[in-house]
Amino acid sequence: MYQVEDATQLSENVYQIWVNAPQVARHARAGQFLIIRVDETGERIPLTISATKGDSVRVIYMAVGKTTELLATKKKGDVLADIVGPLGTPSEIKNYGTVVVIGGGVGIASTPIIAREAKEAGNHVIGIIGARNKDLLILEDEMEEVCDELFITTDDGSKGVHGFASTVLEGLLKERTIDCVWIVGPAIMMKVTSRVTIPYKVKTFVSLNPIMVDGTGMCGSCRVTVGGETKFACVDGPEFDAHQVDFDSLMQRQRMYTDEEKEAREHFHHHDHHGGCGCCGGKH
């Protein structure tokens, strides 16, 4: 059992939770994730490791379906059934020169830890965080603290630059030499934003989020096509060279269980009691 040490709501649908998980916290690096199973009947869901402190680890997530909504009900002192991690290959951090770290929406969760490690490796770090509106911006303070420069964008212009992260990135690429870029956000945002760096031939990493089960390379659920080859995102990634990624196939596979996800969510809202199938011995 893993104890929740702190849980807060960051914006309309976005939550942050600190959990005691020593085996994860002690070894976590930028770019890695963990898998949570909330309770005995729960699904295993992957979430990016957003920060660590001692034996605790932080994840920030958007409540989009059954499991994340259930997680959002957890408070300080509650326990989660399982946490495994850190999973995935750490970000390829080295001294590139000038790097840009971009977070879109809840994807911003992953950026401070990447920015910090990049800074520690000697890079000049430029952050760009973007959201639909100013209420959905998260971790601005943390990014402000760790980046040498920080740009903020909102789709509606309620804060910072009116527009997208790609607009700011394009501007930066025109003005100066950028040596490496990280983009974390929804698949469509990563697809569009990473296109900007192609003409400049700048190394660009994206963090892919396909559907996973074990997270250890055992099932193949998370397979993605990178440079024409099949890769398992949970062990070969989740970060890959953006210019090699087949985003359309990723987005298609993310929708595999749309009907079931709807059903699970309806079931969650109409039943607070499990039973009937016999799997759980009627305990839940």
Added chain:
Amino acid sequence: MAKEVKDFTEVNKGLTEENAVLEALRCMSCVRPTCVKGCPVGIDIPAFIQKVAEKDFEGAAAVIKADNMLPAICGRVCPQESQCEGACILAKKEKPVAVGALERYVADWEREHGTKLPAVAEPTGKHVAVVGSGPAGLTAAAELARFGHEVTVFESLHEAGGVLTYGIPEFRLPKAIVKAEIEQVKALGVEIRLNHLVGRSVPVEELLGYDAVFLGTGAGLPYFMGIEGENLNGVYSANEFLTRVNLMHANCFPEFDTPVKRGCKVVVVGGGNVAMDAARVARRLGAAVTLVYRRREEDLPARAVEVKNAHEEGVEFLCCANPVRIVGETAVEGVECVRMEMCEVDASGRPKPTCIEGSEFTLEADVFIEAIGQGPNPLLVSMIPGLERARRGNLVVDEDGRTTVARVYAAGDAATGAATVIWAMGSAKTAAAAIDKALKEE
């Protein structure tokens, strides 16, 4: 008409006490029992069968447990026809003594009547790390604990058991039985740390800090055919399909949160036990199931009993055919196959299948499951400096399970490639003995 298959309760029922004793009386208590040679862990088969004949089931259990800590599992899933029973002297005459069924009877009897633990030696002060809690890891852990060593097992999943838990379905191997046998191993003083992926949650340096290391990481890496359409929605590796159902209980969705595509028409490719399990699970989820295999039915590598059960449950067998393309827009709509013909016998002693030009045809399908084999998971082994791997990624080990790195041993599927439960246990036992010897010589 196919048998109705809705539930996941065990298909093969065990023996009654009366039948067990009758069967035991058939054994001739051979002086040089060939059956024992057929058992990879060398259970004293005539001795335990003798006790069954005397209705001393507790005594029978003690004999078995001296060599095998997981008898209720082995009694169910061992391919006895090619092991103990295949080697029984009576196999050639009438039919062999039903060693597996008797072993299962004894183990089930013991579980119902309270189990006795084998003796554990005085603590040696040595600490061994075991990676993986499949049959290899559990066996090594139990053996080492009995020798008096402190044992910590690391398992990446949230439940112990390896393939016994996530792969082999409930209707062949009830999970309550797997859990009970794992509890027995824990009762010997073995600590099992779940949710620990060694190499990530436990760094390699920390692992190598133990007095000895046993790698029982299995062969969990699923192979894909590499054909067009493999990333369409509805295409699964057998590992994923079985894990969703066995480990995550997707058959009970939405009571359990993990979904699985049940499909109306499921096509499974492969001919081994894994393919049979996937096909039989798919049947239970309500689909019409076609199993496509590239050789002839008589070449199926799966156990005969699994093939028979699959037939009875209404799985259609399409032999001498092979999928070449998965058709569909975003999800599977069909599987294009070619007919195969058998040419001259190849190195494996089986005829070589080659495709017949122009024989393409398409099977309608909404789920496609690939059960064409698995290799050792490279994650951890690629992180340990100096650890050599052979063809197909199997770890290089000597006859005692020593790898090419000092104090690191390996057994089970990680060393042999996908094999059987009992071979994993047999090789783990040998490695545990070698570890014990080395630790005591230090």
